[in-house]
Amino acid sequence: MSNFLYLFRGGEKAFQKLSQEEKQAHMEEWGKWMGGLKEKGHLLDGLPLAENGKVVHNRGELVTNGPYAEGAEFVGGYLIISAGSLDEATEISKGCPIFDYDGSFVEVRQIMDLGEYV
Known part of the structure; x- marks a missing residue:
């Protein structure tokens, strides 16, 4: 297993236009998604x-x-996940709630081990 970084970009303007109830519901979706990642050992x-x-x-x-x-370039947050490959990490990112409110994209990057450079 390797570790991967998700950088979440965009969606802030659309999120700010939501009512307080809509914001709360959206944050609950984030909680569910992240909870599912944690249960599966990814988060x-x-x-x-x-x-x-x-x-x-x-x-x-x-x-x-x-x-x-x-x-669209604003980085609003990050996750570090564990996955078997870049393809798996990319597939997992497709369920991200950022896409519900005009989030531009999730940048998926493998976190390298410093031992690979020394």
């Missing part, structure tokens, strides 16, 4: 990310507010 970690942050350039010579990506 290792994951949380939403704050909208604000800092971007560090040139070893700290320049620090700017950010990130300020376009709506």
Whole structure:
């Protein structure tokens, strides 16, 4: 088994337009999806990310507010999952609730073992 990172992009504008009840229902869908991943032994970690942050350039010579990506590029959260292959991790991501409200995409990336580079 390998570990994979899901980066969730987009959907924030559509989510903000929902009523409080719709937001709650959507978050319950996330809870169900993530609970199912946990039950199957796939979910290792994951949380939403704050909208604000800092971007560090040139070893700290320049620090700017950010990130300020376009709506479709905005990274709203992440999960770390365990799967047998990139194909399996990709298949699992297709059930993600981000697609319910105009989420652009889930970026699926394998987390490499540093031992592979040393």
